[in-house]
Amino acid sequence: MVNIVPEITRKSIVELIENGERADGRSIDEYRDISVEVGVIEKAEGSARVKIGKTQLVVGIKPQIGDPFSDTPNVGVLMTNSELLPMASPLFEPGPPDERSVELARVTDRCLREGKILDLEKLCIIPGEKVWMIFVDIHVLDYDGNLMDAAVLGSVAALISAKIPNATVEDDKIVLDEENPVALPINEKPLMCTFAKINGELINDPSLDEENVMDARISIGVREDGSICAMQKGGEMPLTKEEVISAVSRTIEKTKELREYLP
Amino acid sequence: MIFVEDKALVVPGDVLADEEYHTGRGTFKEDNNICSSLVGLVAIRDKKISVIPLQSKYIPKRGDVVIGEVTDIRFSMWNLDINSPYSGFLPASDVFGKEKRDLNKAFNVGDVLFLRVVDVDEVKKVKLGLKGRGLGKFRGGILIYITPTKVPRLIGKKGSMINMIKDETKCDIIVGQNGVVWVKGEPQMERVAEKVINMIEDQAHTSGLTDRVRNMLSELLGKEIEEVEEVPEPDVDE
Numbered sequence: 001m002v003n004i005v006p007e008i009t010r011k012s013i014v015e016l017i018e019n020g021e022r023a024d025g026r027s028i029d030e031y032r033d034i035s036v037e038v039g040v041i042e043k044a045e046g047s048a049r050v051k052i053g054k055t056q057l058v059v060g061i062k063p064q065i066g067d068p069f070s071d072t073p074n075v076g077v078l079m080t081n082s083e084l085l086p087m088a089s090p091l092f093e094p095g096p097p098d099e100r101s102v103e104l105a106r107v108t109d110r111c112l113r114e115g116k117i118l119d120l121e122k123l124c125i126i127p128g129e130k131v132w133m134i135f136v137d138i139h140v141l142d143y144d145g146n147l148m149d150a151a152v153l154g155s156v157a158a159l160i161s162a163k164i165p166n167a168t169v170e171d172d173k174i175v176l177d178e179e180n181p182v183a184l185p186i187n188e189k190p191l192m193c194t195f196a197k198i199n200g201e202l203i204n205d206p207s208l209d210e211e212n213v214m215d216a217r218i219s220i221g222v223r224e225d226g227s228i229c230a231m232q233k234g235g236e237m238p239l240t241k242e243e244v245i246s247a248v249s250r251t252i253e254k255t256k257e258l259r260e261y262l263p
Numbered sequence: 264m265i266f267v268e269d270k271a272l273v274v275p276g277d278v279l280a281d282e283e284y285h286t287g288r289g290t291f292k293e294d295n296n297i298c299s300s301l302v303g304l305v306a307i308r309d310k311k312i313s314v315i316p317l318q319s320k321y322i323p324k325r326g327d328v329v330i331g332e333v334t335d336i337r338f339s340m341w342n343l344d345i346n347s348p349y350s351g352f353l354p355a356s357d358v359f360g361k362e363k364r365d366l367n368k369a370f371n372v373g374d375v376l377f378l379r380v381v382d383v384d385e386v387k388k389v390k391l392g393l394k395g396r397g398l399g400k401f402r403g404g405i406l407i408y409i410t411p412t413k414v415p416r417l418i419g420k421k422g423s424m425i426n427m428i429k430d431e432t433k434c435d436i437i438v439g440q441n442g443v444v445w446v447k448g449e450p451q452m453e454r455v456a457e458k459v460i461n462m463i464e465d466q467a468h469t470s471g472l473t474d475r476v477r478n479m480l481s482e483l484l485g486k487e488i489e490e491v492e493e494v495p496e497p498d499v500d501e
Contacts, residue, residue: 004372004373005373006332006373006374006375006406007373007374008401008402008405008406011403012403012404015450019450021450023405025454
């Protein structure tokens with residue numbers, strides 16, 4: 001199914017942005033209402049539900065003991081997957097993950113991994129043999145634009161709130177203490193901001209209608225100190241150097257606001 | 264025997280009445296009882312009991328006026344999305360007559376048209392037409408999508424609700440039976456109308472809606488409009 005935006009909807013969005021307004025009454029750099037709840041899934045070691053406007057997703061954290069990769073024998077494993085559920089949008093189909101789903105998972109993974117969110121060395125149980133593997137699963141429940149910011153926000157919140165069993169080694173055997181779970185070794189709290197370029201203007205937190213008419217999109221992940229850990233560009237049109245630089249500085253400012261939603 | 268009140272909220276399987284009554288839309292008969300098959304509000308008219316769903320999709324009906332978006336151009340027709348599980352088509356002959364011309368010069372993909380449902384056949388192929396007053400292509404304005412069953416509520420008795428919004432916001436508003444609403448006016452007023460229409464959709468199942476719409480309009484438009492509003496109030500109120 002192709003998504004065709006009515007010409008008059010496109011025109012009205014572009015004209016509003018020209019005057020510094022948005023269809024839902026926000027300013028250019030304003031987010032919709034954000035809510036973050038943690039611990040929403042009982043069966044998962046960590047979880048979060050994030051709503052940005054009508055966009056909604058849940059993130060679950062599951063740990064598992066596994067073999068480390070042979071090139072990094074002393075560090076744990078962090079893996080991110082995403083699922084675009086058909087109930088979230090008429091554009092999402094059941095079946096193997098499509099381009100959007102892969103992109104969402106990869107960009108989130110990049111932001112978390114390069115943002116050094118976890119001290120992965122502390123997740124090593126027996127060096128070279130057994131490590132914790134942490135799985136981050138993102139399920140999109142409702143799609144109204146800007147999945148990436150929501151996915152990163154949810155993943156970080158879920159990882160912060162996660163508690164895994166304490167693993168100790170006794171006589172070369174791993175003993176799990178399920179009674180006294182411990183928090184994950186959180187190092188950093190990277191977050192992401194997405195901008196849509198419409199008619200030469202960069203706007204924060206694009207809604208679905210705005211994503212449908214945008215020329216280009218850029219997502220930037222930053223750590224707490226403002227250093228960049230991830231960047232993804234989408235859409236058909238190019239971005240100028242100035243636009244990228246201004247997007248980065250706006251991201252650093254905006255993530256300070258987003259950070260307040262973290263547990 | 265009837266087990267529910269008029270306008271009560273029911274869920275699928277709720278027993279509404281026994282065999283004294285007739286089944287209407289959104290109901291079915293089981294063991295001599297009439298049950299609801301939808302989530303919605305009960306509507307009782309004489310001995311006929313039906314359920315009006317809270318959420319619905321538009322099912323095309325001959326004679327309806329609808330708002331559609333051109334999604335595809337074929338050899339001799341346009342395909343249109345009419346906010347429905349079924350897509351519609353507009354034959355080129357309806358626009359050009361017997362003359363042959365380039366279709367995309369008249370309407371292109373992405374254009375929004377105001378049309379009439381000319382015919383719906385057995386397999387729900389929806390034939391659309393442009394013959395009639397006010398039908399044609401929209402230029403400018405915004406589109407708002409509401410649930411089709413709430414269209415009567417938005418229009419109000421003899422158009423009272425929609426006329427109040429039109430008068431207060433000074434916008435042109437056209438409501439398609441398929442739940443698509445077109446609004447054109449000053450950009451700010453378009454936003455006001457959009458907010459009001461979304462509020463009506465939210466609260467369509469409650470009573471006293473006209474008063475709340477009037478309050479919301481005066482609140483959104485500020486004081487000076489409120490005074491003007493006092494004048495048409497008596498005839499709107501009927």
